[in-house]
Structures are given as structure tokens and as C-alpha cells.
Amino acid sequence: MRQLRALLCLCLLAQVALASRVRTRRELAPGLYEHGVYDAGGAYCQRGDVCCHGRDDGCTVPYQDTLCYCDLFCNRTISDCCPDFWEYCLGIPAPFPKAPGCARAGHTYPTGATYRENCNLCTCGPGGQWQCEDHACLMDGELIDAVNRGNYGWRAANYSQFWGMTLEDGIRYRLGTFRPSPTVMNMNEMQMNMDSNEVLPRHFDAAAKWPGMIHEPLDQGNCAGSWAFSTAAVASDRISIHSMGHMTPALSPQNLLSCDTRNQRGCSGGRLDGAWWYLRRRGVVTDECYPFTSQQSQPAAQPCMMHSRSTGRGKRQATARCPNAQTHANEIYQSTPAYRLSSSEKEIMKELMENGPVQAILEVHEDFFMYKSGIYRHTPVAEGKGPKHQKHGTHSVKITGWGEEQLPDGQTQKYWTAANSWGTAWGEGGYFRIARGVNECEVETFVVGVWGRVSMEDMPHK
Numbered sequence: 001m002r003q004l005r006a007l008l009c010l011c012l013l014a015q016v017a018l019a020s021r022v023r024t025r026r027e028l029a030p031g032l033y034e035h036g037v038y039d040a041g042g043a044y045c046q047r048g049d050v051c052c053h054g055r056d057d058g059c060t061v062p063y064q065d066t067l068c069y070c071d072l073f074c075n076r077t078i079s080d081c082c083p084d085f086w087e088y089c090l091g092i093p094a095p096f097p098k099a100p101g102c103a104r105a106g107h108t109y110p111t112g113a114t115y116r117e118n119c120n121l122c123t124c125g126p127g128g129q130w131q132c133e134d135h136a137c138l139m140d141g142e143l144i145d146a147v148n149r150g151n152y153g154w155r156a157a158n159y160s161q162f163w164g165m166t167l168e169d170g171i172r173y174r175l176g177t178f179r180p181s182p183t184v185m186n187m188n189e190m191q192m193n194m195d196s197n198e199v200l201p202r203h204f205d206a207a208a209k210w211p212g213m214i215h216e217p218l219d220q221g222n223c224a225g226s227w228a229f230s231t232a233a234v235a236s237d238r239i240s241i242h243s244m245g246h247m248t249p250a251l252s253p254q255n256l257l258s259c260d261t262r263n264q265r266g267c268s269g270g271r272l273d274g275a276w277w278y279l280r281r282r283g284v285v286t287d288e289c290y291p292f293t294s295q296q297s298q299p300a301a302q303p304c305m306m307h308s309r310s311t312g313r314g315k316r317q318a319t320a321r322c323p324n325a326q327t328h329a330n331e332i333y334q335s336t337p338a339y340r341l342s343s344s345e346k347e348i349m350k351e352l353m354e355n356g357p358v359q360a361i362l363e364v365h366e367d368f369f370m371y372k373s374g375i376y377r378h379t380p381v382a383e384g385k386g387p388k389h390q391k392h393g394t395h396s397v398k399i400t401g402w403g404e405e406q407l408p409d410g411q412t413q414k415y416w417t418a419a420n421s422w423g424t425a426w427g428e429g430g431y432f433r434i435a436r437g438v439n440e441c442e443v444e445t446f447v448v449g450v451w452g453r454v455s456m457e458d459m460p461h462k
């Protein structure tokens with residue numbers, strides 16, 4: 001008797017162990033009802049003619065892109081049962097209400113099921129109809145086709161990093177420069193001694209004139225902080241150029257985002273004059289020292305992790321370690337006051353050629369996100385789709401050169417080359433070209449230059 005009991009116990013234990021192992025494995029399988037997508041009306045056990053009246057781990061049939069079970073072990077709490085298991089195998093109604101369901105791609109989905117169509121969420125309504133949101137999407141196949149068919153001088157592409165975002169989100173998270181206030185707009189323009197007959201080259205590329213000193217386009221991710229990115233980008237190049245390559249720091253946008261907080265809003269936008277004020281008065285460290293960590297839009301601003309103190313004559317020194325253990329070099333880089341250039345095409349060109357890349361604001365419209373190559377001009381392709389599809393916001397970029405191209409009709413198309421901050425997979429290796437001399441998207445409205453604060457001490461002694 002005792003022996004029998006022991007044996008029974010052992011068996012039970014073994015069975016419990018087996019059950020828990022199997023159960024764990026099955027629970028780890030992708031939940032069939034995850035995301036609320038399941039086929040309420042499908043015939044699975046029935047189609048495969050499978051019903052297992054015990055526990056059978058192999059008792060499965062294909063279910064969409066995974067498997068579902070037709071054995072007694074299946075259970076709504078595990079939710080890996082085929083939807084027709086109860087009715088077909090047990091002859092009882094399924095333990096969940098049968099919804100009228102919505103049809104999609106040969107399946108029926110219950111009320112409340114959802115799927116995404118680009119930037120819009122579609123929900124199966126109580127009446128058995130899909131109800132989809134109606135946002136304008138950042139990537140829109142119709143607009144991409146319209147640009148590419150339209151002979152506008154540039155090509156559009158579908159970017160996976162933008163797919164699924166609404167146009168509003170694109171404007172909200174991918175730009176991030178406040179329009180300069182009227183006082184800043186009226187800032188004195190640099191007077192340039194320029195002979196109106198002066199002949200400038202037809203092509204200019206800062207990277208060719210200053211090899212090794214022009215930094216790669218940056219990637220702001222979904223941080224609406226182009227104010228910090230374009231400022232860091234222009235300052236990095238100019239400090240490199242003005243130090244004649246003795247210092248080639250890639251400056252830290254994160255330092256500006258987190259520490260330049262006076263009237264600035266970090267990854268929710270900021271002002272260029274404020275950024276330049278900070279670079280002059282406080283200075284920033286390199287990107288290696290203070291890396292970018294705000295890629296995803298975060299609810300809370302990140303605290304400032306770098307501080308500095310004056311060492312006299314306007315120069316400063318860091319009083320904090322780099323906020324990452326790998327880098328120790330925490331030199332502070334500063335600039336002189338930034339200056340505004342006139343909107344004259346030639347003056348901008350001359351400044352660029354003599355002193356290096358300049359910063360410019362850019363009014364970004366819906367079609368710009370899809371830019372792939374060529375000479376950009378804002379197109380009317382979204383006009384037919386209504387006002388919701390036409391949105392714009394202010395951005396800032398780094399202009400690095402210019403050129404011109406002969407069009408098939410014999411006309412010459414002049415352009416600027418500029419670095420964006422949407423990564424190097426966007427546009428022409430992170431750069432774009434845009435029509436020059438016509439203030440396209442306000443690119444010539446507010447152009448800024450600056451001198452790196454480079455003193456003799458920064459130069460190596462001979």
C-alpha cells in the first residue's frame with residue numbers, strides 16, 4: 001500500500017513536472033491574441049481535421065504566421081487554442097463571445113481587433129466594419145509617386161525610419177528650431193566688402209577645400225533639437241578650419257540640449273541665438289565626451305552633466321568629468337559671437353568660401369521628408385490631398401557648398417549643398433541640394449556665421 005502510494009506520488013510529480021514544462025513552453029509561444037488580432041471565424045482544427053482529446057503538444061495547425069492548438073490543454077488563459085477548437089472538437093460554444101468580426105485578407109477578426117496601415121490605426125467596429133484613423137502620414141506612397149512622376153528635378157523615396165509616423169509627428173519630432181524673433185531677425189547684418197563684379201566659382205565644396213575638417217551629417221533621431229545639432233555642426237567645422245586643423249572637435253549636441261536650458265526646450269525645440277550665446281559664454285565639450293542620449297522623445301529633460309568655470313579672458317575649463325566612463329578629454333570649446341549674413345546669395349557664398357560652412361534656417365514642408373536626391377524645390381503634390389497633408393515647420397541646417405546643373409531644356413539650375421541632421425541614410429548621404437538664389441523654403445532668410453575662439457595657446461608650439 002505504502003509502495004503504491006509512493007509510486008503514485010512519483011507519477012504525479014512526473015506529470016506535474018511534465019505539465020509545467022509543456023505549459024511554460026506553450027505560454028512562451030507568441031500569444032495568438034496579442035495585439036487583439038485573431039481570426040474569430042476561421043476554420044483551423046476543422047480544416048486540418050485535428051482534435052486531440054488529451055494533452056498533445058504536437059496537436060497544432062498553421063494559424064496566420066504561427067500555430068494554434070487543437071488539444072484539450074488549450075485554454076483561453078493561455079490563449080493558444082484555435083478559435084474553432086471548442087465548437088469543432090468539443091461541440092460547445094467557444095468560451096468567448098462570437099463577434100460579428102471584420103474581414104481582412106481572407107480572415108475574420110473580432111470587434112476591437114486592430115491593425116496599422118502606415119500611420120493610421122484601424123479598429124474592427126461593432127458593426128463588422130474596419131474604422132481607420134485618417135491622419136496624413138509622413139511617408140505617403142501617392143506623394144512619392146507624384147514627385148517621381150512629376151519631373152520636379154528631385155527624387156522622392158520611402159524611408160523606413162519615417163514609415164508609420166504621422167506628418168504631424170514628423171513636424172513635431174524631426175525639426176526643432178524656433179523661428180528667430182523679430183529682434184534677432186533685425187540683428188545687424190555683417191557688412192561685407194564685396195565687389196559686385198566679383199566672380200565666384202561655379203562649384204564649391206567645403207570638404208574639398210578643408211579636407212578632414214568638415215564633419216559628417218548628424219542624426220537627431222526623434223529629438224526635435226535641430227537648433228542644437230546645426231549649431232554643433234557649424235561650430236565643429238569652423239573651429240577646425242579656424243584652428244587650421246589643429247583641433248577638429250565634433251562638438252556635442254547633447255551638451256547644448258541638456259545644459260543650454262535658458263528659454264530653450266531641449267528636444268522640444270530651441271533658438272539659434274540662444275545656442276550661440278551658450279557656445280560663446282559657456283562652451284561645450286565633444287560629442288565623444290558627452291554623447292547623444294536623447295534619441296527617443298523622452299518625457300523628462302535630461303539633467304545637465306557638464307559644467308565649466310572661467311579661467312580668465314573669456315576662456316573656460318570643465319569642472320565635471322565626461323558623462324561616460326570611456327572618455328577623459330573634457331576640453332571646453334567656445335566660439336566668438338555669431339553674426340548674421342545678408343540674404344544675398346553672393347555674400348553667403350563668399351562667407352562660405354572664406355570662413356567655412358554656415359548655419360541656415362529652413363522651412364520644412366511635407367514633401368521634404370521624402371527627399372532622396374536631386375535639387376529640391378517644394379512641390380505642389382500634396383495640394384490635391386487637402387490642407388491636412390500640407391504642413392510645415394522651422395528647421396536649421398548647415399550649408400557646405402554650392403553648384404549648378406544643366407537641365408535638359410538648357411536652363412541652369414543653381415543649388416546649395418547642405419547637411420541635414422537625419423542621419424546619412426537620408427538624402428544624398430545625409431546631405432541635400434536645394435535651389436539657390438530664390439530663397440527656396442527661406443533657406444537664405446537667416447544665415448549665420450561664427451568664428452571659433454581659437455587662440456595662440458591652442459596652436460602647437462613650433
Ligand SMILES: *[C@@H]1O[C@H](CO)[C@@H](O)[C@H](O)[C@H]1NC(C)=O
Nearest residue numbers: 072073074075076077078095
Ligand atoms: C482553463 O483554465 C482555467 C483555470 O486554469 C479553468 O478554470 C478552465 O476550466 C480551463 N478551461 C478550459 C476550456 O480548459
Ligand SMILES: *[C@@H]1O[C@H](CO)[C@@H](O)[C@H](O)[C@H]1NC(C)=O
Nearest residue numbers: 139140141158159160161163
Ligand atoms: C515603405 O517602407 C515600409 C517599411 O520600410 C514598407 O512597409 C512600406 O510598404 C513601404 N511603402 C511604400 C509605399 O513603398
